[in-house]
Amino acid sequence: MTLAAVGQICSTDSMVHNLAQCRILIQKAAATGAQALFLPEASDYIASSPSETISLARSVSESEFVRGIQDEVRKFKLPVHVGIHEPAQDEKVKNTLIWIDEGGRIQHRYQKIHLFDVDIKGGPVLKESRSVEKGMSMPLPFHTPVGRVGPTICFDLRFPEIGLALRRKNAEIITFPSAFTIPTGQAHWEILIRARAIETQSYVIAAAQVGPHNEKRSSYGHSMIVSPWGEILAELDKVGGEPQIATANIDLGLLHKVRSEMPLLRRNDLYAEV
Numbered sequence: 001m002t003l004a005a006v007g008q009i010c011s012t013d014s015m016v017h018n019l020a021q022c023r024i025l026i027q028k029a030a031a032t033g034a035q036a037l038f039l040p041e042a043s044d045y046i047a048s049s050p051s052e053t054i055s056l057a058r059s060v061s062e063s064e065f066v067r068g069i070q071d072e073v074r075k076f077k078l079p080v081h082v083g084i085h086e087p088a089q090d091e092k093v094k095n096t097l098i099w100i101d102e103g104g105r106i107q108h109r110y111q112k113i114h115l116f117d118v119d120i121k122g123g124p125v126l127k128e129s130r131s132v133e134k135g136m137s138m139p140l141p142f143h144t145p146v147g148r149v150g151p152t153i154c155f156d157l158r159f160p161e162i163g164l165a166l167r168r169k170n171a172e173i174i175t176f177p178s179a180f181t182i183p184t185g186q187a188h189w190e191i192l193i194r195a196r197a198i199e200t201q202s203y204v205i206a207a208a209q210v211g212p213h214n215e216k217r218s219s220y221g222h223s224m225i226v227s228p229w230g231e232i233l234a235e236l237d238k239v240g241g242e243p244q245i246a247t248a249n250i251d252l253g254l255l256h257k258v259r260s261e262m263p264l265l266r267r268n269d270l271y272a273e274v
């Protein structure tokens with residue numbers, strides 16, 4: 001049995017402020033004895049316009065945010081999974097997720113493949129593809145002290161195919177670091193997360209942004225860790241903006257019990273394999 005921590009913050013366009021929040025969470029998570037900390041999408045910053053999103057992007061070697069996280073990781077020997085932006089081609093950024101091992105090295109990277117372009121009447125209007133380049137390859141699971149992690153990001157949560165593909169590649173924990181909008185979060189967040197855990201028979205760790213990032217945008221929060229049976233093991237607030245963590249035990253024995261007691265054998269002779 002191992003202990004995983006999920007962290008919740010409210011990123012703004014100040015990377016110094018966002019780094020300070022993440023450092024507090026790394027310290028708090030280390031104090032609980034957790035073996036890994038999972039932080040939200042876009043922890044480095046959330047800007048108020050596509051042009052600001054593009055102008056703030058730095059490569060990891062030049063990002064004070066990433067270097068600051070790496071220093072803190074080394075200090076506490078606590079690996080961290082964190083969402084950031086990186087410069088891309090054609091005046092765009094990549095929405096990426098990096099795994100920093102306990103020695104502060106970036107050992108895994110995933111670039112978000114589904115972009116959030118929506119225009120909901122009376123609700124959010126967001127065109128992520130104006131500033132973000134979409135990823136062109138499927139994520140791969142990787143080894144961590146808490147289990148084999150299959151990374152995805154935010155809007156990817158709505159596409160069961162990506163979770164199922166990670167499960168087929170032997171993921172044990174699927175992550176959904178996010179910055180969900182409040183209306184879509186109220187309607188769908190918990191249901192989607194629990195569904196992904198149940199259908200993949202995997203742990204799900206969903207670290208979320210919470211509260212007002214700027215005058216135009218707020219996020220839903222409600223970070224969660226869910227078991228392969230779909231139970232909520234840990235959850236954080238839906239409002240506020242204070243940095244918070246929660247922890248849960250990751251029991252791979254339970255995961256294998258769930259998978260062997262109820263084998264989800266696909267009928268790929270009748271429908272396409274996903």
Ligand SMILES: O=C(O)CNC(=O)[C@H](CS)NC(=O)CCC(=O)C(=O)O
Nearest residue numbers: 042116126128154155179180181184
């Ligand atoms: O903008 C940044 O810098 C960071 N990226 C995000 O916040 C992204 C794109 S706007 N948010 C989502 O995918 C929300 C999905 C969502 O809310 C849903 O599926 O309902």
